[in-house]
Amino acid sequence: MPDQQRSLIVITGEEGAGKSTVMSALLPHTPNGAKIDAEDIGQVNPFTFDGPFLELLRQNLTAVIANFLDAGYTTVIAGSFLDGDTYDGLRSLRTRLPSDLALYVVQLRASKIVRDQRRIARPKPSSQEWRDRVDAGYPIGDTSLQDNAYDYRYLMIDNSDQQLDETVAAIKLAIPEVYVLRRAVPED
Template sequence: MTPPPTDANQAGTGTTESGGRLVLVTGQEGAGKSTILRALLPRTPEGARIDAEDIGQTNPCPMDDRFFDLLRRNVAGLVERFWAAGYVNVVAGSFLRHHSDYLAFRRLLPRPAAVFMVELLVDKHVRDRRRVTRAKRTTQRWRDMVDLIPEDRTIREATDADYRYVGVDTTGLDVAATVQQIMDAVPEIYRR
């Protein structure tokens, strides 16, 4: 693996005045956000990965609006620092619940060159199986609480969005096939 550039001028394409590119991975708990973020990074040229589930661990974990505001600010700060260091393509996820979260997040960043919103969709029976077999263990109580949150469609249905929406149904896909679908949908970053 090539060492990262030490500043934006040394990067192959560098960040532009309009900012870098951003791939945001969203989906319900158990959709595979963290798995896909990890799998995308080695395929992302001049890339950096931010998984808010890793940087946003707290005890207690309130999962309320105040907590998500803190998470958005932390992710936005990291995105800016990665861009400034020459990592043109940032993949991030696990911090957007709905379109209004995205709008609040965008106000924290300079205008990126491009934003790609990847929503991982999965049938409930597959999602439930993933939730109990994955490395990030959760309790039944936690899963029951999360299941009370209705599925949000505002990210995919936003009419004035400044991002390209990419919906990927992962129900019958393995990780490699999911990553390939994302790469095919975002040739600006993953051109062969």
């Protein structure tokens, strides 16, 4: 197979937009791929959401991405960053990664009704108070990821009315460099 450019696919979106679900569904379609859910590497007790914790999370996340790339995985799917849903959060991550890494940002959106249904149905504990508190902290109307898409490809998907396979298909179609089938090059 020809060498494939190393890529990072960042999945962002509000809580309940489907980040973890989409990342898990996308991985089997990702040739030579790895998946990192920042929510998993940020599980600590006691949980203190402050500047030093966010810095530790950024360091851990970039170290795991780099480790996968150094081990030969050409595409890393990463998501669920605590501050990655804005351009400032993405820029902070980007400055820590290799400059030759192709970057793709997929921002998932879903209506509040759909997000609440998903959050209630999953195994994590949830309450109306918690959902409202998390939603209040999300940068509503922030278009900075789309507006600053100069050195990365940006894709926004409203998956409120989509089945999971439709969302995965839309991502694969938008990133043919990663998801196109490559033919073996005949040897001379």
